[in-house]
Amino acid sequence: MRPAFGVFIINFSASPNDQEFPALILxxxxxxxxxxxKALLRMPGTGNTLLDQAIHNGRLLSRDVRVLCGAWYPLIRFRATTQPSAWLQVPDWQEGLSASLATGLASM
Known part of the structure; x- marks a missing residue:
């Protein structure tokens, strides 16, 4: 980052290291x-589900896109039309968001 007129500018240009980190979809x-x-809700006008769109957006950030599922795991995986790099099941998903993050970070 470099200051420009008192504001920090972040360089979002892609470098080889940017592709080494997976995108996690919770x-x-x-x-x-x-x-x-919610992941299976259809987006108006596109026909895509929220999960399809999230996977697509994740691929803009990284080649490795991982979806973390818990409560609805079998149904979400079965109905997904866009496949991620990996499906990760969160065994203690009832614990909340931190359990998903812990599973995602452990997969790295």
Whole structure:
């Protein structure tokens, strides 16, 4: 980063090291208020699910895209039309977001 007029500018240009870190997509929650997995909701006008779009966006950041699933794991994996580099099951997904992050970081 370098200062420019008192504001820090971050260089987002791709370098070979940028591709070494996986993109983690956290989709392990139960979606209890919704009553069905949010990851499988269709985006208006595209026909893609939220998960499809998240995987696509993750691939813009890294070649290695990993989806972390928990409550709805079998259903989400079965219905996914776009496949990530890896599916990671979060065994203690009920513990919350930190369990997903711990599983994702452990996979690295």
């Amino acid at each position: 989709a392990a929650g139960a979606s209890s208020r919704l009553g069905r997995p």
